[in-house]
Amino acid sequence: MNLSSTAAQKATEPLPAPTLDGIPRQQGRAGGVRPPVEAAPDEAAAADRSTEAHPSAAAPAATASWRKLRPWRILPTPTGTPFTFGYAAVLAGTSLLTQYADPSFVSGLQQGSSTDVAHLTQQPLLVLVASALWIAGGITSPYAIGFLLVLTALERRIGALRTAGVFLLGHIVATLATEVPVGLSVLAGHLPDSSLHRLDYGISFGVAASVGALAGLLTPWLRWTVLAGFGWMLVDDLIAFTDPMTNWGHLLSLVIGVSTWPLVRRWRQARGPDSSGRAPREA
Numbered sequence: 479m480n481l482s483s484t485a486a487q488k489a490t491e492p493l494p495a496p497t498l499d500g501i502p503r504q505q506g507r508a509g510g511v512r513p514p515v516e517a518a519p520d521e522a523a524a525a526d527r528s529t530e531a532h533p534s535a536a537a538p539a540a541t542a543s544w545r546k547l548r549p550w551r552i553l554p555t556p557t558g559t560p561f562t563f564g565y566a567a568v569l570a571g572t573s574l575l576t577q578y579a580d581p582s583f584v585s586g587l588q589q590g591s592s593t594d595v596a597h598l599t600q601q602p603l604l605v606l607v608a609s610a611l612w613i614a615g616g617i618t619s620p621y622a623i624g625f626l627l628v629l630t631a632l633e634r635r636i637g638a639l640r641t642a643g644v645f646l647l648g649h650i651v652a653t654l655a656t657e658v659p660v661g662l663s664v665l666a667g668h669l670p671d672s673s674l675h676r677l678d679y680g681i682s683f684g685v686a687a688s689v690g691a692l693a694g695l696l697t698p699w700l701r702w703t704v705l706a707g708f709g710w711m712l713v714d715d716l717i718a719f720t721d722p723m724t725n726w727g728h729l730l731s732l733v734i735g736v737s738t739w740p741l742v743r744r745w746r747q748a749r750g751p752d753s754s755g756r757a758p759r760e761a
Contacts, residue, residue, distance in 0.1 A: 554630045561638035562629040569625070569681070573617040588612060588679055593653045595661040595674040610649055614680035621682045628685060632692045636745040641688070644738055648687020648731040653678070656727040682724070683731040686712070690735020691742050708732065 554562035576584050590597075591608035598605060613622050633641040660676065663669040689708050693701045709732065716725040 551634070552627055552630060554626065554633075559630050559633040559638070561642050562626070562633050565629070566626060568611060569613055569622070570617065572611050573613055573622075576612070576616070589677065591679050592676075593657060593678045594676045595657050595664070598654075598657055599661075606650055606653065609653070609679040610646075610681055610684060612679045612681075614682065621680070621685050624685050624689065625681055628688045628692055632688050632695075632742075635692075635695050635749070636742055637749060640742070640745050644691045644735065644742065645684035645688055647738070648690075648734045649681070649684035651734055652683040652687070652727040652731040655730055656723045660723065676723075678724070683727055686728045686731035687735035687738075690732045691738045692735075694736065694739030694742055695746055705732075705736075 551558070554566055556563050575587075591605060591612060593605045593609045613619060613625075615621065629641060629645065632644065636644075657678065660669065660673050664671060664673055686708075689704065693704045696704065709729075712725065712728045712732065716722065716729065718725075
């Protein structure tokens with residue numbers, strides 16, 4: 479064997495990469511150490527540019543979820559909740575009229591809109607609608623605030639016409655259920671004739687029914703929290719005994735709303751995903 483040829487052949491072979499004691503060498507295709515793979519300059523630059531262009535991609539999941547909540551959706555809009563928005567505009571107009579118009583003129587309008595027994599026997603349809611155009615207690619009353627929040631949430635889940643149906647159901651049924659006993663009591667001689675003209679107007683019955691209906695579409699813990707808190711407020715008013723007929727009407731309206739749970743849940747499922755693209759959740 480030619481020693482010079484063998485030495486030249488060994489000189490041309492690549493030298494094995496240095497290794498550390500106790501760490502096995504990883505074999506490459508040619509038996510050597512596989513070199514570390516580094517990103518190409520163009521790929522690294524593209525990744526940097528992508529992170530800069532889309533910073534939300536690197537944001538925590540909690541932050542992304544918070545951005546999807548869109549807190550302004552708790553208020554009505556002309557396109558998203560047309561019934562609540564239009565109704566709120568009417569109530570704002572009558573509230574401004576109450577505050578700035580002549581008190582005697584406003585008193586005459588409210589008296590003519592009252593759902594007392596005398597008006598219900600003469601013009602039932604007119605006063606049932608007209609009585610719901612006023613806010614008892616003014617625009618800053620708890621029922622006015624509840625109207626905006628509750629009806630907006632309900633309309634986003636079941637639609638405008640169905641929300642109007644729930645509201646009117648509570649308003650009409652609770653009104654008749656509280657006024658008819660008054661008329662019967664007057665006929666029986668248990669109440670004076672002046673009770674036939676008891677001033678009765680406002681949106682509270684419809685709002686209470688809407689609260690009960692909306693509770694059926696919420697998650698269980700939130701559902702029972704809402705019902706317990708609102709129900710306790712109504713019971714506390716009843717205990718105070720300042721206006722027992724109206725207070726009983728509020729409790730009855732809440733029960734009416736709760737009784738619509740099977741119906742509103744079916745409507746919610748039939749409506750499908752809301753305007754945010756979210757599918758309905760099982761209650």
